[in-house]
Amino acid sequence: MEDSVSGFISSLEQKSSVGQGEDAAAAGMLAEELTAIRSIYGDDKLELMDSSGDALKKGKAFVLNVPLTCNEQEISLRLRIDLPENYPTTLSNPTLQLLNRYVGNRKVDTTAHDVIASIFSKDTSTGIVWEKNTAMLFEGIEYASDYLREWYEQGCKPDDSPETNPTDAQVDDARPKNPEVSSTKSIPVVCSDRVVERKSEFLGHAAQINHPDDVPIVLSSILESDKRIQRATHPLIHAWVCRTSDEILHHDCDDDGETAAGTRLAHLLSVLGVENAIVVVTRWYGGVLLGADRFKQINRVARQALTRAQLVSPKTS
Numbered sequence: 001m002e003d004s005v006s007g008f009i010s011s012l013e014q015k016s017s018v019g020q021g022e023d024a025a026a027a028g029m030l031a032e033e034l035t036a037i038r039s040i041y042g043d044d045k046l047e048l049m050d051s052s053g054d055a056l057k058k059g060k061a062f063v064l065n066v067p068l069t070c071n072e073q074e075i076s077l078r079l080r081i082d083l084p085e086n087y088p089t090t091l092s093n094p095t096l097q098l099l100n101r102y103v104g105n106r107k108v109d110t111t112a113h114d115v116i117a118s119i120f121s122k123d124t125s126t127g128i129v130w131e132k133n134t135a136m137l138f139e140g141i142e143y144a145s146d147y148l149r150e151w152y153e154q155g156c157k158p159d160d161s162p163e164t165n166p167t168d169a170q171v172d173d174a175r176p177k178n179p180e181v182s183s184t185k186s187i188p189v190v191c192s193d194r195v196v197e198r199k200s201e202f203l204g205h206a207a208q209i210n211h212p213d214d215v216p217i218v219l220s221s222i223l224e225s226d227k228r229i230q231r232a233t234h235p236l237i238h239a240w241v242c243r244t245s246d247e248i249l250h251h252d253c254d255d256d257g258e259t260a261a262g263t264r265l266a267h268l269l270s271v272l273g274v275e276n277a278i279v280v281v282t283r284w285y286g287g288v289l290l291g292a293d294r295f296k297q298i299n300r301v302a303r304q305a306l307t308r309a310q311l312v313s314p315k316t317s
Contacts, residue, residue: 004048008060009034025133026089033088033135040138041066049080060087063099068145070152070259075104079116079144081137093120093130094137096144103148106155115291116144147291149259154289187218189225192304197297199286203229204301206279206309209242212250218278233285234258237298239265240278249275258283261298268299277311 009031016028038046041064049061066077078099084092098116100108119140120130128140192204207218219236222229229235239253239262251269253262265279279302283294290297306312 143292190309192301198288201284202297202301203282204305206305232282234283237261238280242276272312
């Protein structure tokens with residue numbers, strides 16, 4: 001038996017194939033977007049609130065169950081998606097609403113609700129700028145997921161202020177431990193400019209490496225170069241890749257407590273086609289949750305450091 005979402009998509013596809021003009025275009029784009037969302041999150045994760053009436057003229061509301069991993073806990077977010085009439089060929093933006101009262105064991109506050117509600121906007125300083133005729137639901141859903149993951153994880157920590165001074169033991173724990181690495185070897189490390197985004201600060205480092213053993217040397221060098229880096233909330237988010245003389249490609253990454261950040265740096269190295277390099281990003285959390293915007297700044301300083309280290313050309317970056 002066909003579920004309500006499948007039936008709705010079928011009606012959109014039919015409208016797109018037999019219709020003309022803006023209505024047909026809107027139906028086709030929405031059908032493709034809903035199909036993609038179901039393929040990403042699962043057919044049973046998207047619910048249609050009301051299947052009655054015209055597929056486009058009335059505007060539609062959906063509920064999406066989004067799986068989220070926070071601090072090794074599996075959490076389900078329930079997001080209501082309200083589409084305006086004739087989405088996405090309208091100037092009116094869609095809206096998201098968080099239906100959860102709790103994320104994990106943390107009660108959702110007014111700020112979190114307001115951030116999710118304002119994700120799609122015409123304000124370039126917050127959220128995602130809504131553009132007519134553009135499929136942006138997935139981007140908005142991911143923005144909400146990233147924001148709520150960070151919101152939850154920061155709420156579970158007693159104090160994430162960048163001014164917090166760690167104990168000597170905490171600093172030692174942050175240092176790579178490899179007794180076989182020679183402390184006399186020096187590897188040049190290049191820095192990016194410091195970038196500040198809503199009180200959070202980001203700094204990138206990059207270096208050329210020729211062997212996996214070079215990685216802890218670079219990380220130790222960065223930590224020792226500035227005591228403020230040792231006190232950062234996330235001092236050593238990094239990814240590296242190198243091809244050794246035996247033609248084996250080695251690679252690894254580390255989030256350093258910033259969920260998914262190391263993986264994204266590894267993806268950046270892959271996209272840029274970089275080999276024999278390490279890129280490291282330090283973040284000082286400033287007390288304001290950035291959501292997905294933090295990844296933009298992490299990528300920004302990482303790219304700049306790689307370019308300055310001449311590990312990637314300015315055109316490629």
